[in-house]
C-alpha cells in the first residue's frame with residue numbers, strides 16, 4: 001500500500017517514496033524490479049501501464065520519464081483508481097489514471113513507446129492471445145511491451161501437498177477442479193508462443209524464482225499474499241466450506257512438507273517491428 005500524502009506533499013517536487021517502488025512490498029516490488037530489468041526506459045517516453053492498481057510501477061515510471069514523457073495507468077477497479085489519484089495528489093501531471101478493462105481498452109488511448117503491466121498477464125483470460133494482440137496495437141512501431149505474472153510452477157510444492165491430501169481424503173471432484181485451476185495458469189512457454197503469434201519480435205521470456213515466507217497455521221491461512229488468488233482457489237474447489245476449512249487446517253499444520261515455497265516471477269518482453277518515430 002502506498003502511504004497517503006501529507007501536508008508536505010504540496011511542495012512542488014514529489015516525495016522520494018512516490019518516485020521509488022515501495023520498499024516493504026514482498027510481492028509487487030520484486031515483480032516490478034524484474035519488469036524494470038527488462039524495460040528499455042528513457043526520459044520523454046510515453047508509457048501505457050495496464051492493471052496499474054496502486055500505481056506500481058506507474059509512479060516510478062512517471063518519475064523516470066519526466067515531464068517530457070507521458071504515463072497512462074489503466075485499471076478496471078474504480079476504487080483502486082480513486083486511491084491512486086488520491087496518492088498522486090498534485091504530482092506528476094503527466095501521469096493519468098484511467099478506467100479501463102485491458103481486454104477491451106478504449107480506442108482513443110493513442111499509441112505508446114512502451115506498454116507495461118506488473119502482475120497483469122493473469123488477468124488477460126479467457127482470450128489471452130486476443131487480448132495480447134489487441135494490446136500490441138497500442139504500441140508504436142519499434143515500441144516495447146513488458147508484462148509480468150506468476151507463471152505455471154508458482155507454489156508447485158504446495159499444490160503437490162494439497163493434491164496428496166485430496167487423494168488421501170478421497171476428494172475426487174475437488175481434486176479435478178483444483179487441477180483445472182492450476183493448469184489454466186499460463187506458463188512461460190505459453191507467453192512466448194502468444195508473443196510470437198502476435199507478430200512481435202526480439203522476444204525475451206524469463207523466470208526468476210521468488211521465495212515467499214510463511215509460518216504455519218493461521219499465518220499461512222491468512223497470509224495476505226497466499227490467501228487472495230492462491231489459497232482461495234482451493235476453497236473454491238469445495239462446495240462445503242466447513243470441509244474446506246478442515247482440509248486447509250490440515251495443510252496449514254504441515255507447512256514443513258512444502259517450504260521453501262517459490263513463486264515464478266515471469267517477465268515477458270517483446271518489441272513491435274518497425275522504427276519508433278520521435279515521441280510527441
Ligand SMILES: C[S@@+](CC[C@H](N)C(=O)[O-])C[C@H]1O[C@@H](n2cnc3c(N)ncnc32)[C@H](O)[C@@H]1O
Pocket residue numbers: 028032050051052053054055056057074075076077080100101102103117118119120123
Ligand atoms: C495484482 S494487482 C497489480 C497492481 C499493480 N500493477 C502492482 O504491481 O501492484 C492487479 C490489478 O489488476 C487489476 N485488474 C484485474 N483485471 C483487470 C482487467 N481486466 N483490466 C484492467 N485491470 C485489471 C486489478 O483491479 C488490480 O488493481
